[in-house]
Amino acid sequence: MHFLTVSGPPSSGKTSVILRVIEALQAKQKKIGVVKYDCLMTEDDLSYAKKGVLVKKGLSGSQCPDHYFVSNIEACVSWGVENNCDFLISESAGLCNRCSPHIKDITAVCVIDNLSGINTPRKIGPMLKSADIVVITKGDIVSQAEREVFASRVKQVNPGAVIMNINGITGQGAFELTTLFEGASDIETLKGMRLRFSMPSALCSYCLGETRIGDEYQTGNVRKMES
Amino acid sequence: MHYHDLLLQPLKQLLADYPWLEDFFSSFGLQLQVTEQTLQQYLNQLDPDQLLDLGISQEQLQQSLHDFMAGMLALDEAAEKVESLTIIGGFDKTGSAEQLELTLKPGEVICIVGPTGSGKSRLLADIEWVAQGDTPTKRKILINGGVPDNKWRFSTEHKLVAQLSQNMNFVMDLTAEEFVRMHAESRLVPDPEEKVARILEQANQLAGEQFKPDTPVTSLSGGQSRALMIADMAILSKSPIVLIDEIENAGIDRKKALELLVKQEKIILMATHDPILALMGDKRLVIKNGGIAKIIESSDAERKNLSRLEELDNTLLALRNRIRFGETLEEL
Numbered sequence: 001m002h003f004l005t006v007s008g009p010p011s012s013g014k015t016s017v018i019l020r021v022i023e024a025l026q027a028k029q030k031k032i033g034v035v036k037y038d039c040l041m042t043e044d045d046l047s048y049a050k051k052g053v054l055v056k057k058g059l060s061g062s063q064c065p066d067h068y069f070v071s072n073i074e075a076c077v078s079w080g081v082e083n084n085c086d087f088l089i090s091e092s093a094g095l096c097n098r099c100s101p102h103i104k105d106i107t108a109v110c111v112i113d114n115l116s117g118i119n120t121p122r123k124i125g126p127m128l129k130s131a132d133i134v135v136i137t138k139g140d141i142v143s144q145a146e147r148e149v150f151a152s153r154v155k156q157v158n159p160g161a162v163i164m165n166i167n168g169i170t171g172q173g174a175f176e177l178t179t180l181f182e183g184a185s186d187i188e189t190l191k192g193m194r195l196r197f198s199m200p201s202a203l204c205s206y207c208l209g210e211t212r213i214g215d216e217y218q219t220g221n222v223r224k225m226e227s
Numbered sequence: 228m229h230y231h232d233l234l235l236q237p238l239k240q241l242l243a244d245y246p247w248l249e250d251f252f253s254s255f256g257l258q259l260q261v262t263e264q265t266l267q268q269y270l271n272q273l274d275p276d277q278l279l280d281l282g283i284s285q286e287q288l289q290q291s292l293h294d295f296m297a298g299m300l301a302l303d304e305a306a307e308k309v310e311s312l313t314i315i316g317g318f319d320k321t322g323s324a325e326q327l328e329l330t331l332k333p334g335e336v337i338c339i340v341g342p343t344g345s346g347k348s349r350l351l352a353d354i355e356w357v358a359q360g361d362t363p364t365k366r367k368i369l370i371n372g373g374v375p376d377n378k379w380r381f382s383t384e385h386k387l388v389a390q391l392s393q394n395m396n397f398v399m400d401l402t403a404e405e406f407v408r409m410h411a412e413s414r415l416v417p418d419p420e421e422k423v424a425r426i427l428e429q430a431n432q433l434a435g436e437q438f439k440p441d442t443p444v445t446s447l448s449g450g451q452s453r454a455l456m457i458a459d460m461a462i463l464s465k466s467p468i469v470l471i472d473e474i475e476n477a478g479i480d481r482k483k484a485l486e487l488l489v490k491q492e493k494i495i496l497m498a499t500h501d502p503i504l505a506l507m508g509d510k511r512l513v514i515k516n517g518g519i520a521k522i523i524e525s526s527d528a529e530r531k532n533l534s535r536l537e538e539l540d541n542t543l544l545a546l547r548n549r550i551r552f553g554e555t556l557e558e559l
Contacts, residue, residue: 098282115398122254125282129255129291143395143452145410145459152413155383156254159294162381172348175363176356176380197282 001080002087002184005101007127008111009120010093013137015044016168017111018089022051023171024178025087033085035076037069037092037101044091054083065092066099066199073101074190081188087181100126102196107184110161113138114150121153126197129158133180139165140172230293234267241266247415251295255288256281298383302415309333309387309467310371312354312494317365319518320346325366327519329512333467333492336485338505340498341514347498350514351470354496355388356380364517389466393473395452397444403427404440407459414463422462429458429487435478450478457484461491471497474504482507482537503540506533 033054045057060068080088102108110131166173204220316325353366379387411419434454513521
């Protein structure tokens with residue numbers, strides 16, 4: 001089963017891009033599964049179900065979303081294999097810019113949009129900087145020069161990645177992206193694998209539900225700003 | 228120079244030779260100092276905890292540096308010259324063969340006509356992807372008569388195609404001059420200041436209304452934006468093929484704009500329904516049902532009409548200017 005992790009800032013167009021790729025894969029009679037990770041709620045699972053693909057939804061609720069992701073992804077891969085999927089795509093938003101769901105030896109895709117601001121590529125951590133494929137969306141809204149400048153800023157922080165411009169609405173570029181999905185990592189299990197980069201840690205009193213503000217309530221792994 | 232030799236160079240020398248290294252490191256939140264330290268020594272002394280906070284590992288930073296330098300050094304290499312582009316027909320949506328082989332040369336202007344949804348964008352995408360029978364139309368694209376290197380597909384340094392889309396919005400919070408400078412710097416062109424000045428001057432020649440270098444790009448009119456992007460493309464872009472999705476007839480001298488691009492010895496493909504632009508083209512590809520249904524060569528009779536069309540256009544333009552300057556149109 002081909003397995004890919006797709007991530008990116010909220011509203012960058014992850015779901016639209018994946019839907020366009022799904023259409024191209026379905027045209028080749030491929031069976032596809034999608035795992036959608038989110039925090040509070042999502043209706044994207046309905047958009048996927050409408051396309052006739054297998055969907056699994058995971059809401060992290062009060063847990064750190066990326067910690068929730070890594071605690072569940074192995075079982076999701078088994079689910080995809082049991083259901084004889086040809087492709088399994090996991091979709092998760094990088095919410096703090098320091099998190100990343102990318103796994104070593106698993107094809108990693110980051111979706112980022114032209115409207116997010118010229119410094120955004122620098123502000124995103126391993127989710128963008130360690131991705132194999134970077135998809136830039138919403139290019140139809142800006143000029144050619146602005147697309148080029150934005151792509152060069154992405155290239156600067158991830159020069160090894162394949163960078164593609166995709167229009168999530170019309171699907172321009174989706175066919176080409178699909179050829180990269182077809183060459184994605186092919187696995188049966190995630191057993192023994194590792195994340196590409198460690199996740200931010202905390203484990204302090206606030207992780208356990210503390211709400212009061214003040215030094216006396218802070219225990220565990222606490223860091224202070226330099227004065 | 229080889230990457231491993233670069234690592235042994237002192238930072239002072241490296242920053243003088245490759246000033247973009249400083250920006251590369253700052254994009255990861257690191258700062259290079261002008262010292263006698265070698266790049267390797269600098270990398271070795273980076274604090275692993277600081278790197279963890281920045282979200283990058285030593286190994287990955289070195290890999291990125293390696294890839295980035297390879298890409299930047301490749302920008303200096305001359306791209307393979309494109310002498311011809313050949314489109315070998317595939318099939319339209321009904322499965323009928325296009326049965327054509329069309330070769331385009333630099334300096335030629337090819338118009339693409341057909342209703343919305345007829346497949347104009349797919350044709351432009353096939354060219355950009357240098358399709359080899361692997362797209363829904365099964366078209367094949369040859370460069371200089373042969374199957375081109377796969378690098379054209381994913382290269383950001385040597386892009387085969389530069390696309391001028393209909394949308395010319397800007398979202399970046401920069402002045403026209405800052406914006407063009409940033410674009411020039413990202414392309415590592417020699418003498419960026421001279422290029423920036425030329426682009427702004429050229430854009431002002433194309434635009435109906437003048438703008439200043441310190442005008443924010445977000446306040447440019449539609450015509451000014453188009454003029455700026457066409458001048459930018461003519462002067463900065465190294466891509467041998469230009470795809471244009473209509474040049475709207477407002478606030479820009481379309482004829483001059485097209486001539487500027489033709490002068491750069493580029494192959495120009497333009498989706499348009501504007502009669503003047505269409506007649507300025509050498510050929511028109513008529514797209515129907517996802518396929519190229521017909522090729523029309525602009526005839527002499529048509530070209531004779533071009534001057535009449537231009538007169539009509541100038542008359543309208545003069546009327547437009549009269550309205551702009553508060554005159555009335557009771558007499559034409």
